[in-house]
């Protein structure tokens with residue numbers, strides 16, 4: 552039986568078409584929350600783990616290829632990324648198109664029950680905003696560029712809200728910024744059951760976050776961002792859309808028995824943590840694809856959550 556399964560695996564997977572899921576995503580978050588590092592690490596996908604559910608991450612457009620180069624030239628040399636500039640117009644914002652293929656999972660297909668390793672392909676187009684956009688949300692109103700930015704976000708089906716996990720002192724500011732943002736989302740005609748907001752805490756290789764990385768909802772609700780959590784829950788309960796919670800690190804850990812953060816801290820204050828990668832040769836991010844899978848499908852992927 553096992554032999555039969557193994558020999559049929561390849562033929563069946565090559566016969567069956569991958570399931571295609573797509574999403575148009577906007578990545579928002581405060582200055583320095585790790586948006587560009589997140590995107591660059593995802594596009595580059597360094598030191599892939601053979602046991603990861605992710606088979607490949609492929610940059611599709613020129614912007615995504617430039618991002619891979621940035622990961623190589625800057626992050627992999629142990630250097631710091633420059634802050635992203637606020638663009639003169641929405642059309643100038645980098646739009647990264649990536650294709651992520653997940654390895655086949657065995658699924659039962661009825662009425663004919665067959666075991667089929669089905670590949671899943673996630674096609675995403677993801678815009679990386681400058682964090683200035685988020686602070687403008689808090690402090691400006693009636694600005695036409697901000698209005699254009701908001702309108703562009705509103706067109707997306709998935710919003711990835713990145714928050715530096717070490718900035719819990721800014722919880723109330725985030726909650727206020729979200730207020731305006733969620734109100735803008737509510738004004739649109741995209742049906743609310745299609746709209747998803749992923750709340751993603753970054754820099755979770757930091758030890759106080761790392762220990763709770765498998766309980767992202769509790770981490771946000773109970774210890775880190777209770778006001779922001781309540782705002783998002785309120786929005787979900789009044790039918791705004793779906794919200795879920797994730798932890799990630801663009802840099803990852805070193806070692807497995809006694810893991811330590813693969814980051815060297817340059818600065819840490821109320822505004823968060825700035826760091827560089829400690830050992831670029833062993834650079835392996837975690838938790839990058841789980842929120843994207845959820846944004847594309849509305850379901851959590853158990854294996855990606857463990858990643």
Ligand SMILES: Nc1nc2c(ncn2[C@@H]2O[C@H](COP(=O)(O)OP(=O)(O)OP(=O)(O)O)[C@@H](O)[C@H]2O)c(=O)[nH]1
Nearest residue numbers: 583584585586587588634635682754801802825826
């Ligand atoms: N420790 C740690 N630091 C990170 C991680 N991701 C990003 N950083 C650091 O956080 C700082 C800001 O990262 P960026 O990716 O430039 O942040 P951003 O959200 O794009 O910032 P803006 O473009 O200014 O809006 C840099 O010092 C990064 O090295 C991470 O996973 N762990």
Ligand SMILES: [Mg+2]
Nearest residue numbers: 586587634635
């Ligand atoms: Mg940036």
